[in-house]
Structure formats: structure tokens, C-alpha cells
Amino acid sequence: MKILEVKNLTKIYGKGDTQVCALDNVSFSVDKGEFVAIVGPSGSGKSTLLHLLGGVDQPSSGKVWIDNTDIYDLNESQLAIFRRRQIGLIYQFYNLIPILNVEENMTLPLLLDGKKIHQKHVTDMLHALGLETKPTSLPNQLSGGQQQRVSIGRALMSQPAIVLADEPTGNLDRQNSEEILTLLKMFNENHNQTLLMITHDEHLALQADRVITIEDGRIMKDERIR
């Protein structure tokens, strides 16, 4: 079952002489439960692609369907609501809200949705992320690895259709990186969570089900390794 479908996605920055084609007519699709790694040299358009998939940027042309919804057909508010329910974003910089504590940061999409929060679900998540002792800590009281785990929790909390991660371990040491990946894989396997991850790290990429290689805004390779 296709959870994500991308058709002729193009993103052009700037105008005239300074024009850069960051993404050039890219098409592919991802099935539910897949773990896809996206690799490629710096400046090849990986982040641009991820932003377009996450609905936080506007494509120059092309379409993106997530769970059969054409996301660029939605207006701003609808898209925002769609994001908090169906898309989980993880960044290299953890981008937590400094005035909210761990638990609040994690449940942010649910809070924004005004949904009732099941405490059991939250506690389970805290356990899974190894943050069970820190629910009321503020982000600046945490280490980098812990902060990234909070942001993973935030991305997974609303059980979205797809989780998009842009170099989630780029800022972490080897051991922390391994731990983060293990976590992501665990959610992928145990909860059939669809996962798209950009990484520089060959070693990490090889743990995915499928690796897409991008160069100059185009897909060069798309191979299933598992």
C-alpha cells in the first residue's frame, strides 16, 4: 500500500542567472512500513526534498500525496492540521521549544490538536526513549542525545503516516547516533512506522530497507537492500 507518492517534483530557487534547480523532476513512491534512507553529496537537494515532503515548503511544480491526500491542495490551516496528525519531522538541530518541558514538547502535536492525551501512551513513549526520569526537565537541562530523543518522541507521538528525518544524528557522537537509529528502527519494525531518513553516514544508510541516492537534484539510484 502506497503511503507516499511523489510525482515530477521540482524546486527551483532564485531567478534568472542565480537560478538553482535544487530538485529536478523527481518521482517515486514509498509503501507503508518501509524504512527508506536518502543519501547523496552535500547540496544535492536532499533537504529540499524532505521539506517538500513534509509540507513546510512550496514546490515549483509537481505533486505529493501522503496517505492519498494531495498535500499542496490544502490551504495553510488544513496543511498545518494535516502536518500535526500525519507527518513527523525530525531535524539535525532538535528544535525544541525552550519554555516547554520534555513531556510538553513531546506531546506538542497532540496539545495543538486539543486532543485528550492518554497518559499511558506518554509514559510508554518516555520509557521507550529512555526519558522516564526527565518528564519535567526543560530542554536546556538535557544532553544533545536526550534532546534528539525528545524530538523523535514528538515526531512519533501522533502516530503519523510518515516520519521524515533530516540527518537526525548529524550532531551526535557515534554511540548516540547508534542509539537513535536503533530507536527509529524499533518503531519502524514494532509499529510498522513508515520512515524516511536523510543521512551522510554510509553505515547508518545500510540499515534501511531501501536506499535512494540523489545527485544534482535527481534520483541517481534507488535500490532495495533488504
Add this chain to the structure above:
Amino acid sequence: MNIVNKLTVKHLKKNKRRTLITMIGVIISVAMTTATITLAISMVEMFQKNTRNYTGDWQVAYQQVPVKNIPIIEQDHNTAHLIIENELGFAKLVNQKEQVRPYLYLTAVNQESFNDLPFTLTSGELPQTPQEMVVSDQLKGVAIGDQLTLAMGKRVSIADENNGEELANDLYEPYQEKEETFIQDEVKTYTITGFINTERISQSSAADMAYSVIGPLTENKQVNVKVELKKINRSLYQDSRLLSEAIDSSEVTYNQELLRFYGVTDNKEVQVTLLTLMVIVGLIILIGSVVLIYNAFMISLGERSRHLGMLASIGATKRQKRNSVFFEGLIVGSIAIPIGLMMGIVGIALSLQVVSPLIKNIFDSTEDIHVVLSPLALIGVVIFSSLIILLSTWMPALKASRISPIDGIRQTKYLPVKNKSVRTSKWVRKVFGFEAELGLKNIKRNRQRYLATLFSMILSIVLFLSTVTFTHVLSSSFDMSYENTKADIAVMFFNDQTTTDTIEPDIKSYEQIDRIDKVTQVDSYVVTTKLTKEALNPKISTHYSDGNGSYQVGVNLMSVDDQTMEEIYQAAHIDQAAFESQEMGGILFNRVSYHHEASYEVLNISNLKAEDEVLLYSYDQGAEQEKVSDSITLSQVSDYQLPFMSYIQEFPELTIVVSKPTMEKIRKKQEAEGMYAGFSNIYIQTEDASFVEEKINDIMLDYPDANGHVYNIKASKQKEEAIHFLIAFFIYSFIGLMTLIGLVSVFNTLTTNIQLRKQEFAMLKSVGLTPQGFNKMIRFESLFYGLKALLYGLPISFLIMYLLYQVMMPQFNGGFYIPWGSIAGVILTVFVLTSGLMYYSTKKMKMASIVEAMKNEML
């Protein structure tokens, strides 16, 4: 410039908007200080000049100094000029037309001092020799070039003529035609060289002024010497006393009126009041400015802490880091202070241009008010402002010195958030939603900035409301102190037989003057009555107690012209028949305007009722005691206030209107006993009061025997209005600028708060905050700010308003006035302003895309 300072300059340039705002704050506060001080100095200068015009230009006067000792005064190190006065005294004009004043008073002065005397030459020239003189232009029938023969001599009282007992041969000894005579010593001849206007010298009823030049004097001759000093300070009292002994002077006197405006007065009270006022104004400016500037530097430091941390990691010392903040203050100050000085001066110059005529009117000044720049004061302002900046940068500088390399690496763009400070209660989320909770947490995240913003808002609210109250109290007391009388001009005559005879034709001619709308004529006669305590309003009864259980109250008996009487019948619903048929009947007008301490109040003076009898007492000289001379029966007691009688009184009287025949009866009886002392008052309504005043004065000149006076009530009303306007003008300018400082401060913090949260907003959007949700968050943030500010601001304002009442209106009876309109205005303004500011800053920020913001690290 070292590298740290270079970075500081770069940082200031990069944050142009905020640097500008900081400077605007400094500029306003410097301008206000400059304007306040310059205003004070200019006023004082005007008062000094004006007083000199009236008193002459001198500070110390030595009476009766032997001529031989004058050089001692001249050589004193602090002497600038001398006025040497040889008072030749009274003289009678020989073979001249009769004058308004019977004598001439001649003073010979040293030629150099003519400029320092308080008169102006209206025609001709100043005298050059002891045989020449200038005379007052009040003198009639003489011309320049005339030779006048003067009989010099002394005034003596007739009773003592044979003993030659002198009257105090003082200029201001009133002339008493029947009781004094003149003894001639010698005859002298003077040539008139010019006429002088002596209006500014207080007028004597006995003599016109004349000045001549001092001639050669014997060395023991005693003259009066007035000294203009070089330096005026407190030691002049001590110095002059010593000098006075050295020169054998009989007495030292001081030009107190003038010295008052040099601050060299013995009157401590005035000084304390002025000082308190200055300290209060200074403190308000200081606090407002420090909060604004401190806040601005804190924000700036927050943004710079990463640089400073980086610099610390490569070896910047504590001192260098601290100095970088002081350096920032130096840059801001060296640009903003000169601009502020200039704007303050220009501002006050423009203001004075507007209000100068008002000030002249209010203070009866002959001098215009000009901007006076005192270098010393301006230096003071610079020091004061530098102090404000230094004070405001102190804490930020200290913080800067403590920034560690780790802070630079850990990147504390935000000051660290503490758990405690962002804790909010559960109900906020439950009631208003999560966005509202986020808004509230945001407000509290940075305690220092939150407090600064709150403080600025509270200060503005409190200042504004207190001022509104203050001016209200002030204006309400003015409004009441206007003689509520409808009259624009009042003419009052002492009502003896001679005066009455001349008044009759006068009144006829008043009515012929154009531009008079209405004339009311009132004969009044003030006597006393005795009442019981119960008959008086307890609020005022103590004024009248004679200590023996009886209360002596003034009674203003009056009768009015027929037409006015008709009007009173109508307006006060008087039972005319009852009044007219009542033998010795009177109508008591019971409402009085009572003045007590600083306040005014309209109240009923007595509890008297119709049919009550009011006994009139007079002093029986034979029996040497008071006796009842007449009695009035009240036919009616009215609450109507006679339009011409609503003067404000400290010791209110019973106002009783009687019929003309009744008045005549009382008058005849009193006159027979030689006791009558009534007044005839004419109240005039007119559009052109000064024209009518002048006309009536002209007529009065033709009746020098009539003992009367013209009051221009309209002019005094206008003067009070001018005072009111002036006070409001300066207070509201002050308050406007203070509020502006507060506003700038709030603007600064709110916009910066939003700016710094750019990425945070982007992040919130990326996890699905809708535009509506975003607006809700911002709305709640402004709402909470506004609520907090009002929560503190309003009670404090109420407290201050209440205190103002306590202080200003101890007896104010109108109840505690609450300016609801202004409060509603304040509430509205606070919310409009905060949400407007937030809206403005978020609007500017919407451009930033989520993607852009995501590229940067946030925590």
C-alpha cells in the same frame, strides 16, 4: 579601537532598529530634563527682570550712611554699582494748579544710577545738574523746560502743630487733609527736563515722584546707598551686616522680593517645596529612563552573549567584556545626549512662544519670558543623563563580565529558562486552550524582560491616571473659585453721603457706555448677629464661636434695584406678597460658597427658617458694648444663589435681601448714631470688560472724592483660566513624553521578544500550528500582558489618586472622584497597544519561512 569595541560597533549597526529605539529613549529623557530645567531657569530670569523693573536694580541698601564712608562701600570686592539717594523729601508746588496729590517727593540720586531705578522716561531727558529734575507724568499743568518753584519742608499733624510734631515723613504716609499741614523750610527752583512713568513704583496717596541729580554734599551728610552686588549668594547677609557697621549705617535692608528669585531667601518653605517638586520630577524621569535603557542594554547583551562567549574562549578578560557594554553606552550617549539637549531647548523655546502671553498675564509681568540657557545647568543635564546611562548599563556590564566561554559554546541566545518561571496553572489550558498557555509561558520565560515591560506599562498607566486626577482636582478648585457671579465688572463705593451724591449721576453715565449688557445695583450693609450653635451648619460653626456659647455671624444686608428684585422673585420663587407685606422683612439666601484650606464647597450656612428673627447688633460706643439695633424677620429662606453674590468666603455671612424702604430705615437709624458703613455696589455684565473698565475709571477720575474702586472680574477669571491652561499644558506635555518613554520601552521588548522567537514560531508551524492557532497565541500573550499591567497599574493608580485627594482636598465634599472615562481609555489603549505591537512584529516576521528557520540551531 580594540577588537571588542569594533565588534560592539558592528553589533549596534547590525541592530539598527533597536539601537535607534534606545537612542530615542535617551533623547526623550535628555530633552525632558533639559526642557524642565530650562523652563525653570527662564521663569526665574523673567521674575528677576520683572522684579527689578519694580524695585530697582539693587540687593542691599544701607540707610543713612555718612557721605565720607561711601568709598568704603565702593571699594568692597562684591560691589558692582551704587545707587546713592539723598532724599530731599516733600515739597509743595508754589503757584501751580491743584494736583491730585498735594505734594511732590523729591529724591536726588547719583547720575549713573538712573538706569537702575524703577521708572521709565516717557519724554524729555534725564537731569544733568542738581537744579534739574524729572517729574512723574501724573503731574498736571507743567511742561518740559518749566521752572518750578518748590517749597521744601515737612508734614506735621495739626494737633501737634505748635510742638512741631512731625508726621513720619515717609512717602507712604497717607495724606489726611483735615489732620495735617505743611511746614516750609526753604524754597528752591528746579527746571523740568523730562517726565517719567512711575507706575511701577508703588503709589503714594500723598505725593508725586520727582528725581534730581545729587549735588556736592558735606562729608557727614547721611544718604541712603543701595548696592548692586557682583555675586549673589547667602553670605551677602553676613557680609552686609559687617560692612554696615564699618560705615556707620543706621540700618541694612534687603531687596527680598528680588533675592527670592536668586534662591537667597530666608523662606525655607518655598525652597523645600521647589526642591521636592524638582526631586519628584527628576525621579520620575530617572526611573522611566533607567528602565527603558537598562532593558535595551539587556536585550542587546542577550544577543551579543554568543560573541562575548566566543571572545572569552579566545582570551578576552572580564574587564574587556564589561567595558564593551560601557562602550555601547558611550556610543549611544554621545549621539543621543547632544540631540536630546537640542531638542529640549527647541521644544521649550517653541512652547514658551505659545505660552509667553499667558505667563505674562498670570504673573503680571512687564517682561516677556525668554529661553535662558545656563551652561552650568546644561552641563548638569549631561551629567544627569550620563548617570542614567551608567546606571542602566551597570547590571548588563556586570553580566557581560561573567559570560564564560561555555556560554558561547552552549549558545545561550535566550537567557536560560527556569522551570519555576514558566510553570502555569492547569486551568489556563483547560479554559483557554493550549495556545493561550503557550502565550502565558512566553510572557514569563524571561523574567527580567517581562518585569521591565510590565514596569514600563504600569508606570505609564499610573502616571497618566494620577495626572488626570491631579489636573481634575486642580481645575475643579479653579472652577469653583471663579467668582460664580455673572458680573464681569464690579464697582464698589463706600456709601457715605458725599459718595452717594456723586454716585447717582455716575450710574446714569455707566448705563450710557456702549457694550454694557446689564447693570445691577446693590446697596449692602454688613452688620453682625448672634446665633445659637444649633442654628448654624456644624461644619463651619466653630469659626464663629466666641467661646461663651454664642456665635457671632456677619450679616450682609442688601437691597437691589427694582428690575433685579423682579428677577430674583422669579428665579428664586419668592412669595412677593408675603415679603412685601412683612414689616422689616428679609429673604435669607442660605447657600454659600465656603473656602477652607485648599478647597471650596457649596453649603447651607444656617438652619434658619421662615418666620425666624435675625437680630442685628451694633456697637454702642457710649455704653461700650454691643446692643441690638434692629431686627429682621425672615419671610422666606431660599437655596437660590444670587448671581452677583456667589463669592467664595472663608467666613461665610448670612446674605439677607431686604426691600429698599427697609434698607433706608436701617440706614437712617444707623446714620443718626454715626454708625452706618454701607457699600454701594454696581455689577456690570459686558462683552468687553476692559473697555468698560477703562471708561469707568475715566469717569471716576472726575470724582476724586468718591471713595470707590473698579474690579475687573472677567480679567481675573481669564487669569485663572490661563493658569489652568498653563498647568495642563506643561503637565500633559510631561506626561505625554513620559508615556512615550514607557511606550518605546514596551515596543522594544515586545518586538524583540517576537524577533527572537522567529525559529520557535517556525518550529511550531512545522509541527502543525495553524495560522489561527498562532494568532490565538499572540492574542493571549498581549491579553496577559495587558491584564497584568492593569492588575498592578490600576490599584496603584487608585492609591495615588486617593492620596492626591487626601493631600489636595482635605475638605472636598464632592466625594472621591474616579475618572471612569480615562480608566476606560487606559484599558482600551493598553490592549490596543499591546496587541497592535505584537501584530506589527509578527507581521514583519511572517516572511521568514519554516525552512529557513529550521536550518539554524535553536536552543
